[in-house]
Amino acid sequence: xxxxxxxxxxxxxxxxxxxxxxxxxxxxxxxxxxxxxxxxxxxxxxxxxxxxxxxxxxxxxxxxxxxxxxxxxxxxxxxxxxxxxxxxxxxxxxxxxxxxxxxxxxxxxxxxxxxxxxxxxxxxxxxxxxxxxxxxxxxxxxxxxxxxxxxxxxxxxxxxxxxxxxxxxxxxxxxxxxxxxxxxxxxxxxxxxxxxxxxxxxxxxxxxxxxxxxxxxxxxxxxxxxxxxxxxxxxxxxxxxxxxxxxxxxxxxxxxxxxxxxxxxxxxxxxxxx
Ligand code: SAH
Numbered sequence: 001x002x003x004x005x006x007x008x009x010x011x012x013x014x015x016x017x018x019x020x021x022x023x024x025x026x027x028x029x030x031x032x033x034x035x036x037x038x039x040x041x042x043x044x045x046x047x048x049x050x051x052x053x054x055x056x057x058x059x060x061x062x063x064x065x066x067x068x069x070x071x072x073x074x075x076x077x078x079x080x081x082x083x084x085x086x087x088x089x090x091x092x093x094x095x096x097x098x099x100x101x102x103x104x105x106x107x108x109x110x111x112x113x114x115x116x117x118x119x120x121x122x123x124x125x126x127x128x129x130x131x132x133x134x135x136x137x138x139x140x141x142x143x144x145x146x147x148x149x150x151x152x153x154x155x156x157x158x159x160x161x162x163x164x165x166x167x168x169x170x171x172x173x174x175x176x177x178x179x180x181x182x183x184x185x186x187x188x189x190x191x192x193x194x195x196x197x198x199x200x201x202x203x204x205x206x207x208x209x210x211x212x213x214x215x216x217x218x219x220x221x222x223x224x225x226x227x228x229x230x231x232x233x234x235x236x237x238x239x240x241x242x243x244x245x246x247x248x249x250x251x252x253x254x255x256x257x258x259x260x261x262x263x264x265x266x267x268x269x270x271x272x273x274x
């Protein structure tokens with residue numbers, strides 16, 4: 001991220017410590033949070049018998065079991081858990097993968113991209129919720145999502161916000177997500193085909209910004225388009241040698257305050273459209 005301040009601001013303090021700001025919820029798991037999952041771990045999950053005998057693999061009780069597991073893994077934010085209990089993740093994946101839809105695993109959505117693990121989706125949205133303004137309002141306000149993918153996370157965000165603007169650089173995925181969200185009649189979501197590295201100026205400023213792809217640094221446009229009082233959560237390279245981490249940026253009247261969350265491994269943020 002460029003530490004260059006947009007005009008009209010006073011100070012930017014980087015990095016701000018995590019302590020003394022939003023209370024950090026318990027870590028969902030030690031070590032690196034991977035939106036993608038190793039195959040042997042997927043097999044372990046399958047062995048945990050997510051679906052009890054007699055239940056359809058795509059049924060609401062199976063989804064509730066996923067929510068229970070998120071809760072026991074440390075996700076504390078009830079609105080996030082409720083939203084994830086509502087969104088039918090199996091509707092966003094290929095029919096051949098429906099049986100795995102509620103395991104804590106990433107799944108292929110085509111074009112070498114993946115739908116993120118439920119625990120990573122929950123954790124990132126929880127970080128957004130812990131921002132000052134979102135905590136006070138009780139919702140995420142107007143959200144900018146970078147990396148629509150299949151539209152699953154956008155659908156979860158739609159339950160928690162007044163409007164979701166979601167940008168995807170791959171046309172085929174943009175269209176796939178549009179089909180999913182239309183079929184499920186997800187409200188308050190506007191999908192944009194374009195290069196999310198530029199954010200989406202027409203609807204700025206955003207109360208919350210979330211990215212599902214990570215680069216070396218945060219594009220300056222995202223910082224510019226974050227409202228004062230808003231919070232951004234995105235993967236980016238840490239400056240302490242930990243590799244890619246979740247970066248949390250709070251914008252106050254004083255400027256931008258950056259803190260760091262868990263180590264993560266996201267797909268690369270790429271420029272241009274395809
Ligand atoms: N949240 C998604 C997961 C998306 S995976 C879901 O629920 O399915 C990350 C996505 O980011 C990919 O679809 C990839 O194409 C997209 N992406 C990467 N760089 C981008 C950019 N500059 N602008 C918009 N999307 C981008």
